[in-house]
Amino acid sequence: MKINTLIYYSIFAVTILSCHVKKVVNASNQKEAISNNTTPSSSLLFLKPASSVHEPGAKELAAIQTKYKDASLYQLELGHAIYTQGACLKCHGVIEIYPYSEDRWKGIVDTMAMRSQLSAEYKDAVYKYVLSIKATQVN
Numbered sequence: 001m002k003i004n005t006l007i008y009y010s011i012f013a014v015t016i017l018s019c020h021v022k023k024v025v026n027a028s029n030q031k032e033a034i035s036n037n038t039t040p041s042s043s044l045l046f047l048k049p050a051s052s053v054h055e056p057g058a059k060e061l062a063a064i065q066t067k068y069k070d071a072s073l074y075q076l077e078l079g080h081a082i083y084t085q086g087a088c089l090k091c092h093g094v095i096e097i098y099p100y101s102e103d104r105w106k107g108i109v110d111t112m113a114m115r116s117q118l119s120a121e122y123k124d125a126v127y128k129y130v131l132s133i134k135a136t137q138v139n
């Protein structure tokens with residue numbers, strides 16, 4: 001075998017080998033990320049699925065009606081859908097509701113509704129939904 005051919009084959013073999021090693025390292029990094037339950041971007045803020053973000057029911061409706069008598073289950077369900085499947089997911093994942101106070105939520109919904117270009121009806125639904133979850137918060 002000529003020396004040039006030998007060099008050529010060696011370079012080829014090294015290239016293939018290094019690609020393979022890279023793949024294995026990438027795969028194990030991914031596995032580690034999944035088992036640690038971490039997401040690439042600021043994971044504390046954008047937990048998914050979020051435990052305080054659940055479907056509204058009779059309890060949430062009763063709680064919100066102590067403040068807003070005309071609130072309906074339909075409205076809460078609409079808010080939940082926008083929050084977990086709709087416009088609120090355009091820029092980030094589902095965000096926990098519990099960590100923010102009711103007061104903070106008013107400001108957040110104002111800002112975020114503007115960012116999502118929500119109609120007044122949709123904004124109100126998100127606001128009532130969030131408050132109904134806050135009102136039934138246990139811890």
Ligand code: HEC
Nearest residue numbers: 083087088089090091092095108109112113115116118126
């Ligand atoms: C156009 C992009 C965009 C949309 C749409 C959007 N958000 Fe946000 N949201 C952000 C960004 C960016 C942040 C990071 C903090 C900041 O810049 O205010 C954020 C942060 C938040 C936070 C954390 C606030 C804090 O002070 O830590 C909450 C809660 C939130 N968003 C809720 C919502 C809700 C509810 C909706 C739907 C009504 C929504 N977002 C729609 C961009 C968006």
